[in-house]
Amino acid sequence: MPMHDDQIDVTxxxxxxxxxxxxxxxxxxEVRALPSAGTVNAIFRIGDGLAARFPLRRADPAAARSDLERESRASAELAQISPFPVPEPVALGEPGPGYPLPWLVQTWLPGTIATDADPSSSEAFADxxxxxxxxxxxxxxxGRHFNGSGRGGILTDHDEWMETCFQRSEPFLDVPPxxxxxxxxxxxxxxxxxxxxxxxxxxGNVLVSQNRxxxxxxxxxxxxxxPALDLVAAWHLLERTPRQLLRKALNSDDLEWERGRAWAFEQAMGLVWYYGETNPPMARLGRQTLARLLAPDA
Structure with a gap:
């Protein structure tokens, strides 16, 4: 079953x-599809050193190209400062027979996604x-500033989305709390x-080996x-003790920490009802994160 009404199938x-x-x-x-719980791209290996990302949802090809070019610039910039390996853009593919949008080739990284190799109890991983x-x-x-309507700007801008999530979640979750x-x-x-x-x-966006x-x-x-946006990792990826170690290492005060909780909550609320049948790992992530957020020692 496709995850999205406008999903593109690619083989x-x-x-x-x-x-x-x-x-x-x-x-x-050799080209081979990778099983993935990702919701934005289908991923294919090309040999041993490359991966290709194919956007899953239909879009205007010119707009899709602009998005991929922007993402490529952002990825290349992050690669210059990241203390851990990240994929680097290699080439931009064009629409062709069987696929109507541009697509991206990037370097392949070894490791196991944290969905499959759970490091949530590892203090070293939190560090x-x-x-x-x-x-x-x-x-x-x-000199750049937040520019967009997604997570990372103004919390109240997401009230309408959250109301949709609360209503759609009533068959699956205890919504009042x-x-x-x-x-x-x-x-x-x-x-x-x-x-x-x-x-x-x-x-799904974090690679681990031996809990690192x-x-x-x-x-x-x-x-x-x-600055609180990346703190979503505290609830998506960590149990209580490593979570507190992450907070201490980043010197997050009460306000920043609670705003991180807010962004994690905004993200998790959309996962259970939207992906319940089409992407069970994402739905499970939503439930797990919500449970951590509601815990008295969160």
Missing amino acids: AETVAALVREQFPQWAGQ DLATFIHALRQADTA LRRLWSRLRALPRTSPDVMTHGDLIP LVGVLDTGGFAPAD
Whole structure:
């Protein structure tokens, strides 16, 4: 079952044909689809050193190209300052037979996503996450500010979305305590200037080995935003003790920490009802994060 009403199906055979036509230097490389709980792109390996990302949802090709070019610039910029490996853009593919949009080729990183190798109890992993987030916060914004309608701006801008989530979640979740939590979190003020952020530190975007961080994926959202935005990792990825170690390492005060909770809550509320049938791992992440957010020791 497709995750989105406007989803594009793409196969390894289609990708292999596009690679042969547009990038003959890789024509002899094996192309294989990767199983993934990702919601934005289908991912294919090209040989041992490359990966191709194919946007899943239909869009205007010119707008899709602009988005991929922006993501490529952001990924290349993050690669210059990240203390951990991140994918780097290699080439931009064109629409072709079987696929109507531009697509991106980038370097492949070894490791296991945190969805499959749960590091949530590892204090060393929490310390690695803090190192990564700190490095992003120290990066130069070059005068840029948050620009968009997604997470990382003004909490109350998400009231309409949250109301939709509360209504759609009634068959699946105990909604009244969730409404009460949002009523408190949405009113938190903002006192800190924008910093550079990853923007989506969820288990599927984090690579681990032996309970250590060994790579970070989906870096095209590297951009200025609320410093609390990357704190979503505290609830998406960590149990209580490592979570508190992350907070201490980043020296997060009460306001910043609670705003991080707010962004994690805003993200998690959309996962259970939207992906319940089409992407069970994402729905499970939503439930797990909500349970952590509602715990008295969160």
